[in-house]
Amino acid sequence: MANIYTKEFYELLDAAVTEAEKKGITVDLNMGSGWNANSQFVKLEDSMGNMALGRKTLGGSVLDASPTVHDPKPEKSIFYDGNTKKDEWSKEDVWQQGVLVAELTGEKGKKYETKTSPMAGITSAYNEFIDADGKKITYESPVQISTTNSVFVDAGDARIQNGNLTLNKNDITVTSGKQYEVIAMYYLPTGARGIDSEKRPGL
Numbered sequence: 001m002a003n004i005y006t007k008e009f010y011e012l013l014d015a016a017v018t019e020a021e022k023k024g025i026t027v028d029l030n031m032g033s034g035w036n037a038n039s040q041f042v043k044l045e046d047s048m049g050n051m052a053l054g055r056k057t058l059g060g061s062v063l064d065a066s067p068t069v070h071d072p073k074p075e076k077s078i079f080y081d082g083n084t085k086k087d088e089w090s091k092e093d094v095w096q097q098g099v100l101v102a103e104l105t106g107e108k109g110k111k112y113e114t115k116t117s118p119m120a121g122i123t124s125a126y127n128e129f130i131d132a133d134g135k136k137i138t139y140e141s142p143v144q145i146s147t148t149n150s151v152f153v154d155a156g157d158a159r160i161q162n163g164n165l166t167l168n169k170n171d172i173t174v175t176s177g178k179q180y181e182v183i184a185m186y187y188l189p190t191g192a193r194g195i196d197s198e199k200r201p202g203l
Contacts, residue, residue: 049188056182058182067167068164071164072182076130096184096187099165100153101150101182102147102181108143109142127140
C-alpha cells in the first residue's frame with residue numbers, strides 16, 4: 001500500500017475505483033474524523049463534520065420544577081485541542097441539531113479503556129473532552145438511558161428558543177428521585193486541515 005500522502009497513492013486509488021466501476025462493484029472508502037479526508041487544500045466549508053455532544057444531568061425534582069432547560073454547550077474531542085489545526089473553528093461554525101432528554105436507568109456500560117493497536121500502538125479510550133470553558137472532562141463509562149421515557153426535539157422545533165428547551169408535560173414522564181440526562185447534539189466542522197498537514201508534501 002502506497003503512503004496516503006503521495007501522488008502514487010491517488011493514482012492507484014483512481015485505477016481501483018475505475019476498474020470497480022467497469023465491473024459494477026461499489027468501492028466504499030472509510031472517511032474518518034477528518035483523517036484522511038481533509039488536507040491543507042480543503043476549505044472549512046467543504047470539510048467533513050463530526051457530531052459533538054453537550055451533556056448534563058438533572059434530578060427529577062429540578063426538571064419538574066422548571067421545564068425550561070438551558071441547552072448544554074458542545075464538548076469537543078481532545079483531538080481538537082492543543083497544537084493541531086483542527087481547532088480552527090468559531091462558534092458560528094457549530095450548528096445545533098437537537099436536544100435529547102431521557103431518564104437514566106442507573107446502569108452503566110463497560111469502562112472506557114485504552115487499547116493497543118498493531119498499527120498505532122496505544123490508542124486513546126476516546127473518553128476525554130474539552131468543555132466550553134476549556135476544562136478537561138473525563139467520562140469513566142457510558143451511561144444508559146431509557147428508550148421508553150425519552151424525547152428528542154429537533155433544533156428547528158419551536159420548543160427550542162435562544163439556547164433553551166421548554167418541555168411540554170406530555171413530552172416525558174418526570175419522577176422525583178430519578179435522574180435525567182440532557183444531551184444537546186451539534187454539528188462540529190473537522191477543520192480546514194488535517195492534524196499534520198503542514199508536514200505533508202504538496203500533491
